[in-house]
Amino acid sequence: MQPEILLPVTDPGLTSALDALARRHRSASGPMMQVISLVGATTEGLLGRLPAPVLNGLQTATERGLDTAFEAARRSRGVVADRPDWVNKALGTALGAAGGAGGLPSALAELPFTITLLLRAxxxxxxxxxxxxxxEEVRVECLRVFAAAGPLDADDGVDMGFLTARMTLTGAGLHGLIGKVAPRLALALGQKLAAQTVPVLGAVAGAAVNYAFTSYYQEIARVHFGLKRLAQESGEDEGLLREELVMRLTRSSR
Incomplete structure (x- = not known):
């Protein structure tokens, strides 16, 4: 059987929508540039601030945090309505300030709450x-958003791994997928924790970092689910639309 050949998208409405999604993806890490200036360090330098035991245990803590966050977010949906982006940013900023105020111990204590906030958003x-x-399918799609590199990644936010990743509900199911996503998210969260330990700045750095993280994952979620919605409404193959979006992002990163 011959593989299906996907032709390029030529419909003006679709190309315009894809261009808008590409612009949104490129701008996702914008707020993080201000944080980098604030803390005055590279991401590699930030990670160097963390003690070895924290770095070694971060993946396990992230996996446990995702497990807990899924359940907490699910329960909260029946009690608290979904919030506008600006409210999530405000809440994330407040959490970051509280986490950064006490250095690494308070930043570690704040981490599960931030993961839950991001997932709920x-x-x-x-x-x-x-x-x-x-x-279950949409829960997996939410995990795919977390598989994005994070706003502190060296590629300035033009991360396409999550767009091309294929996550399916086979074998271990959702918990197994959490295990696959945790290492990538742990790296991003490790950079966040390290930024929150910046001497003197404390709560200010924590607030700025969380604002950037909340902004980033909300924008990436809008790209991800916006693309899926576009495929549904247009009847176009979602895989083709993803390829078209990746092509636009690849061109812009050269």
């Missing part, structure tokens, strides 16, 4: 685009 964006956050 991603779920809200999924619902906004017409997808059911309670379904």
């Amino acid at each position: 991603i779920q809200g964006i999924a619902a906004e685009h017409g997808f059911d956050p309670e379904s």
Whole structure:
């Protein structure tokens, strides 16, 4: 059987929508540039601030945090309505300030709450685009958003791994997928923790870092679910639309 040949998108409406998604993806890490200036360090230098035991245990803590966050976010949906982006940014900023105020111990204590906030924000964006956050399929799609590099990644936010990744509900199911995503998210969160330990700045750095993280993952979620919605509404193959978006991002990063 011959593989299906996907032709390039030529419809003006689709190309315009894809261009808009590409612009949104490129701008996702914008707020992080201000944080880099604030802390005055490279991401490699930031990670060097963390003690070895913290670095070694970060992946396990992240995996445990994702497990807990999924359950907490699910329960909260029946109690608290989805919030606008600006409210999530404000809450994330407040959490970051509290976490950064006490250095590494308070930043570690704040981490699970931030993961839950980010996941709940991603779920809200999924619902906004017409997808059911309670379904197993959409929960996996929320994890794909977390598979993005993070706003402190050296590629300035033009991360395409999450766009091309293929995550399916086979074998170990959702928990197994959390195990796959945790290492990538742990790296991003490790950079966040390290930035929150910057001497003197404390709460200010923590607030700025969390604002940037909340902004980033909300924008990436809008790209991800916006693309899925575009495929549904247009009847176009989602894989083709992803290829078209990746092509636009690749061109812009050269």
